[in-house]
Amino acid sequence: MSARSRRRGRDTPGVPPVPGMSPTPVVPPEPGELGLPAAPASKPARRRPGRLTRTLRTRWWPRFLLAGALLVVVGATVLSGVVQAWVVGSGVLIIFVTSFWLLSLSPDDYRREPPMPPGAGAAGG
Numbered sequence: 516m517s518a519r520s521r522r523r524g525r526d527t528p529g530v531p532p533v534p535g536m537s538p539t540p541v542v543p544p545e546p547g548e549l550g551l552p553a554a555p556a557s558k559p560a561r562r563r564p565g566r567l568t569r570t571l572r573t574r575w576w577p578r579f580l581l582a583g584a585l586l587v588v589v590g591a592t593v594l595s596g597v598v599q600a601w602v603v604g605s606g607v608l609i610i611f612v613t614s615f616w617l618l619s620l621s622p623d624d625y626r627r628e629p630p631m632p633p634g635a636g637a638a639g640g
Contacts, residue, residue: 583609
């Protein structure tokens with residue numbers, strides 16, 4: 516058995532065209548055609564960050580709740596045995612401690628101190 520080159524010569528026809536496909540290239544429609552809304556030229560095509568994204572970026576407790584939920588889900592679905600018990604247990608513990616801490620806060624604890632200018636000294640001092 517000999518190794519033959521898979522290249523075709525120039526006189527050999529290539530792959531036959533697919534039935535139902537046009538040989539011309541497909542051009543995407545212009546904005547505003549086909550009832551599509553046209554974006555204003557001055558506004559970039561970028562979505563606003565969502566409320567969940569903003570909350571995860573600015574506060575620590577949603578990150579811990581999310582990490583605990585992920586530990587529980589991964590531990591329950593992927594792992595088994597003693598490792599599963601440890602991972603699920605630590606996820607539940609993270610969720611419990613975070614939830615307990617959040618429920619024990621008073622509305623006064625939510626208030627933040629105003630920003631201090633550089634060199635103004637420590638707050639409350």
